[in-house]
Amino acid sequence: MTAVPDFVLGADEFRLLRHALHEALVPSGVFRVEGSGALQCVQGVYTNDVLRHAPNALMWGGVLTPKGMIVFDMWVLRDGDAAWMIVPGSAHDTASAAFARTFPPRIAKVTDRTGDVAISWILGHNPPAGPGVIVPAGPAPFSALRIREDGNDDSALPPPVAPAEWVNAARLLAGWPALGREIDDRTLPQEVRFDALDGVRHDKGCYTGQETVARLHFRGHPNRTLRGLRWHDARPTGSDVLIGERNVGTISTWGLIDGRALGMAKLRREVDTGADVDAGGATATVVELPFNDE
Structure with missing residues (x-):
């Protein structure tokens, strides 16, 4: 993270983000899986419970390594009996390889629809x-997702179109983790609010990485958790979060709303909510997510 904010919203822009309808294209890898075993194959690699949801439900979760880290x-x-699978654009190649490796095409044919x-x-x-407008079955950083099967021409979107940085603003306000920011190759679901965001079910059948997730849920706790940061006056100029001289976390996303600096960081669990910390060289208060009072 650098000293450059991920977004800057004035008071009027923030009001529009919260209360007016806008649409923002989000770079994504898009796959469709069909066949007699399509849902069962998704169920076997996914932290959420596809089979328990309604036949038209939109849900969020993750694909894990055997050791329970988020891929x-x-x-x-x-x-x-089919499904759309939508991943961050940066994960397209990884997801394509994972589906090719784990989904038998005879019963679960995966088609890459990213280009169209x-x-x-x-x-x-x-x-x-x-x-193509779908309201999610649980929490989300948006009010609806739109799937357009007729290409990526912005002119087909109903105005107004949201600036791209509003996606990061909506995500931060919702306390929503992103791949490459809050999520890296060592991140466990419980560290980045998967439980709070209905991204994992602990009462479903087996899936890749379940043993680690279940053990942490029923018998332990994560060493780090995703929390919010609200700076007092100054803005961060770095990424380290310190208590005294001890590093307790790293800022992953931050931005300005009507001049106020807000951010997210995975912090050591012993850092109390309400504590003041040195976050990127400026004093900030640790708060729970989401930022409901903004």
Whole structure:
């Protein structure tokens, strides 16, 4: 992380983000899986419970290593006995290889639709009903997801189109982790709010990485958890979070809303909510996520 904020919103922009409808294209890898074993194959690699959700449900979760580390997070939209799998754009190649390795094409044929399907977030209240507009079954950093199967032409989106940085703002306000920011190759689901965000089910059948996730849930606790930071006056100029001279975390996302600096960091569990810390060289207070009071 650098001293450059991930987004800057004035008071009017923030009000529009919270209360007016906007649509933002989000770079994504998009795959569709079909076949007699499609849902069972997704179920076997996914932290959420695809089979328990309704036939048209949109849910969030993750694909893990056998040791329980997050490989990538993923939205899954059930479409009857088939499913759409939507991953961050940076995870496209990794996801493609993972599906090729673990999904037998005879019963679960995966088609890469990234080139001809666009994914966008609808931000604001009361998203309009329409083709491809799906309201999530649980928490989300958006009010609806839109899947457009007719290409990526922005002109086809209803105005107004949100600036790209509003995606990071919506994500931060929701306390939502992102691959390459809050999530890296050593991150466990419980460290980045998967429980709070309904991204993992502890009562489903086996999936890759479940043993570590279950052991941590029922018998232990993560050493780090994702928390919010609210700076007092100054802005961060670095990424380290310190108590005294001890490093207790790293700022992963931050931005300015009406001149106020807010951010997220994975912090050591012994750091109390409400504590003041040195966050990037400036004093900030540790707060729980999401930022509901902003």
